[in-house]
Amino acid sequence: MSTITTTNPATGKTIQTYPMMSAQEATAKLQAAHGAFEDWRHLTHAQRAPYLTKIAETLRGAADELAALMTQETGKLLRDGKREVDLCAALFDYCAKNGPALLADEDRTHGADGARGVVSYQPTGVIYSIQPWNFPLYQPVRVLAANLMAGNACVLKHASICTGTGLRLRELCIEAGLPEDLFQVILIDHDTSDTLIAHPLVRGVTLTGSDGAGRHVGAVAAKALKKTVLELGSNDAYLVLEDADIETAVKYCVMGRLYNNGETCVAAKRFVVTDKVYDAFLDAFVAQMASIKMGDPADESTQLGPLSSQDQCDTVKGQVEDSVTAGAKLLCGGDVPERDGAFYPATVLVDVTPGMPAYDDEIFGPVAAVIRAKDDTDAMRIANDSRYGLGGGIFCKDEERALKLARDHFDTGMVRINSFGAADPNMPFGGVKDSGYGREHGGFGMKEFVNVKAIFLP
CATH class of the missing domain: 3.40.605.10 (Aldehyde Dehydrogenase; Chain A, domain 1)
Structure with missing residues (x-):
């Protein structure tokens, strides 16, 4: 049997x-x-x-x-x-x-x-x-x-x-x-x-x-x-626009990438950052991701637990390695720790381009792909350059402008503005493409x- x-x-x-x-x-x-x-x-x-x-x-x-x-x-x-x-x-x-x-x-x-x-x-x-x-x-x-x-x-x-x-x-x-x-x-x-x-x-x-x-x-x-x-x-894109509050963006982008050990369909996965704020965002984002404490998921002090299985860990590891081989650069993480369990560290990739798993596919684990955009218009283009369309996010101090971008231009089923969250009983959940x-x-x-x-x- x-x-x-x-x-x-x-x-x-x-x-x-x-x-x-x-x-x-x-x-x-x-x-x-x-x-x-x-x-x-x-x-x-x-x-x-x-x-x-x-x-x-x-x-x-x-x-x-x-x-x-x-x-x-x-x-x-x-x-x-x-x-x-x-x-x-x-x-x-x-x-x-x-x-x-x-x-x-x-x-x-x-x-x-x-x-x-x-x-x-x-x-x-x-x-x-x-x-x-x-x-x-x-x-x-x-x-x-x-x-x-x-x-x-x-x-x-x-x-x-x-x-x-x-x-x-x-x-x-x-x-x-x-x-x-x-x-x-x-x-x-x-x-x-x-x-x-x-x-x-x-x-x-x-x-x-x-x-x-x-x-x-x-x-x-x-x-x-x-x-x-x-x-x-999905490989949800979170846009950090030219007038974004960087502290808010970093806070919710780290949360959005690591929530549920990064194993969430509506997790923030691609971070599309405009040239004007790219360096400031990246420095703060990498610092926080690199400081994440990984360990026993039952311990209240743990920030990142194991992936759901060894097979899942191997899949994420392979996607990161394939992206690096294709030209992506690791800024933190990427090394599987020598310990029992299916642990994978908080990881940040840059120089991510089309054709890489980190750009095209869904990485179901704590791996962030940071992508530089020329300006706000280019950021929205990159966000929509995906076969997926479940969720996404916009960081922008002008909430009415962010609302218009979310409503009229973001080709997804759900958009978060200056925040991150997974689901709410009173709001529809689902995607397109x-x-x-x-x-x-x-x-x-x-x-x-x-x-x-x-x-x-x-």
């Missing part, structure tokens, strides 16, 4: 081993979820809301346990794990509070005589959720909370390295009173996953992962005529997998 083994990336020690499910076992979980959906769909939005509120309360009560588990499985800083639990609880609360109004029937008119029409947001069935390891609780929750409110069921295929967190999330939902079969967690391989996508009881598929994974899952789902939401990778399509949060996620039904009355 095939198994999944989870490993602590800070120590290399095994945490637990789990048996993989057969295709028949996974299908049985899907069928059970559909059976629970048939009852859940008939509850009103107001009747569903208390279930979500109770889950939020239960998650908060288990915050220490969940944070410790995420740290063990992925190397996430313990304090970041606690913030993640808070965000997940806030997402359940948001959907419970706002879902009934956002999903309520809408009165319309139709025809020349203005006859009555109704638009109704009806649940569709089981949503298949394929999620990554970098936010072991948040990634499945942002799908689960929205779809439970919409009236759907959810089947989760989580990343193998955080299997324990996925299973514990389901247990806590059941402890909070959620019908036992409405949310399932399945431990399967990629071939079984592709088979499941095509199953008639799967009504939608959502994936967070690389653009390569998105292409594969999107193609398999499209062949089966299943709607998808794809939240994929190779960063995928569809939106989560802000009420948008609750309408991605519903049947927007038009009803015409005489």
Whole structure:
């Protein structure tokens, strides 16, 4: 029998081993979820809301346990794990509070005589959720909370390295009173996953992962005529314009590059700095990156923990080495320390140009690519010179000008101005180009997998 083994990336020690499910076992979980959906769909939005509120309360009560588990499985800083639990609880609360109004029937008119029409947001069935390891609780929750409110069921295929967190999330939902079969967690391989996508009881598929994974899952789902939401990778550019406050820019650029050990799809990855402020920014930025304390992710004084696995560490190391071979220059970091665990230091690259991994690709680790721009116009050109378009940032003292640049010129789904942050329940989350399509949060996620039904009355 095939198994999944989870490993602590800070120590290399095994945490637990789990048996993989057969295709028949996974299908049985899907069928059970559909059976629970048939009852859940008939509850009103107001009747569903208390279930979500109770889950939020239960998650908060288990915050220490969940944070410790995420740290063990992925190397996430313990304090970041606690913030993640808070965000997940806030997402359940948001959907419970706002879902009934956002999903309520809408009165319309139709025809020349203005006859009555109704638009109704009806649940569709089981949503298949394929999620990554970098936010072991948040990634499945942002799908689960929205779809439970919409009236759907959810089947989760989580990343193998955080299997324990996925299973514990389901247990806590059941402890909070959620019908036992409405949310399932399945431990399967990629071939079984592709088979499941095509199953008639799967009504939608959502994936967070690389653009390569998105292409594969999107193609398999499209062949089966299943709607998808794809939240994929990015190499987000943060622009430091000519009038930027350098202290503010450096503070948030360091935070944006190192948050969650640099393993964040909306992390600041490329730093496009105008010539006028380039030297001042670079000196301060490198000084802070070089001073970052790397160590035990459970230690409150640690600023940078290990990457999620040795494979991930090797990938980042290879991307940096390939960039340097192509002409990039290391200003700090770049050397894997001689210690146990998948540690990689805070690293800064300059002289980064098209054709290098640090320019073209997503480096999922604490590696910053600093790129010099001639002026503000050139900075925006470089920012948009990417196949990705998830997020980005602008540092500029003139906030109205920054707003105009963000709104009219930045080709991404999200833009931060003079700040950094990962996600907010009240704001849409998602991207364009190779960063995928569809939106989560802000009420948008609750309408991605519903049947927007038009009803015409005489």
